[in-house]
Amino acid sequence: MKTRVxxxxxxxxxxxxxxxxxxxxxxxxxxxxxxxxAWLEALTSxxxxxxxxxxAFWMLSRLALLSWADLSWVVPVTAVGYVLxxxxxxxxxxxxxxxxxxxxxxxxxxxxxxxxxxAIRTTQPERPREKRR
Amino acid sequence: xxxxxxxIVALSASLGDALQxxxxxxxxxxxxxxxxxxxRVLGRLVRNWHLGLSLVLLGVSFGAFLLLLSVADLSFAVPxxxxxxxxxxLLARYLLGEKVNWRRWAGAALVACGVALLAL
Numbered sequence: 470m471k472t473r474v475x476x477x478x479x480x481x482x483x484x485x486x487x488x489x490x491x492x493x494x495x496x497x498x499x500x501x502x503x504x505x506x507a508w509l510e511a512l513t514s515x516x517x518x519x520x521x522x523x524x525a526f527w528m529l530s531r532l533a534l535l536s537w538a539d540l541s542w543v544v545p546v547t548a549v550g551y552v553l554x555x556x557x558x559x560x561x562x563x564x565x566x567x568x569x570x571x572x573x574x575x576x577x578x579x580x581x582x583x584x585x586x587x588a589i590r591t592t593q594p595e596r597p598r599e600k601r602r
Numbered sequence: 603x604x605x606x607x608x609x610i611v612a613l614s615a616s617l618g619d620a621l622q623x624x625x626x627x628x629x630x631x632x633x634x635x636x637x638x639x640x641x642r643v644l645g646r647l648v649r650n651w652h653l654g655l656s657l658v659l660l661g662v663s664f665g666a667f668l669l670l671l672s673v674a675d676l677s678f679a680v681p682x683x684x685x686x687x688x689x690x691x692l693l694a695r696y697l698l699g700e701k702v703n704w705r706r707w708a709g710a711a712l713v714a715c716g717v718a719l720l721a722l
Contacts, residue, residue, distance in 0.1 A: 476701045532647070536627065536629055536631050537631040539700045540690065540693075540700065541700045541702050541706055541710070544619065544687060545691075548687070569719050569720075573716040573720035575716070575722075577713050577717065578716075580712030580713035580716060581709065583708055583709035583710075584705065584710065585708035586705055594630070
């Protein structure tokens, strides 16, 4: 139960964070524009700011999840975020999804479902060390 | 050159993830999710060298990825770095001692292929 909730938070924070960044940065083309003013304007946009904050939260929630779950469980399972990212791009940003991308979405979903059937933790917890004062 | 950069991207990201996991496992399972308790956890984590080093490695990975993007197409860079899913599973198996059964291997491989397709 705890794992489901925290894993769900990890995935959602990743999707929302990336979505915010994308909303703030798309169509700015910083690679060719390259002027410092354009960079400054992009990086101070509220969407980018929000995106960075949400991604910081994402990293912390992922650390919490890794305090009990296997890395080889967390990494494939949270890849479902790719699928949600792609769908969010289509629904909210009007991006097109090609046939190859639909294939990728299908493979990732299958992989996530497969890994979800395995045990969340396969290592022994460390023996509790002497209590800190 | 491109593949060397792909290797650095994938390997340093996987090593960073493995160190993060090690650091968190040494810290112990988080049970208490009240804000005050989480604050105390955060206070302990900033002094955890595993996590510090993992941030350095993730930084190296990101830097190498930017370098890769400057010499290769995005449509090469993103699918190639999907190999991360395999290298992370390998490190989890051999460095962290996690038991990776065939379903987990197959799942990681499917995800890696899917990510590669997504970027085409």
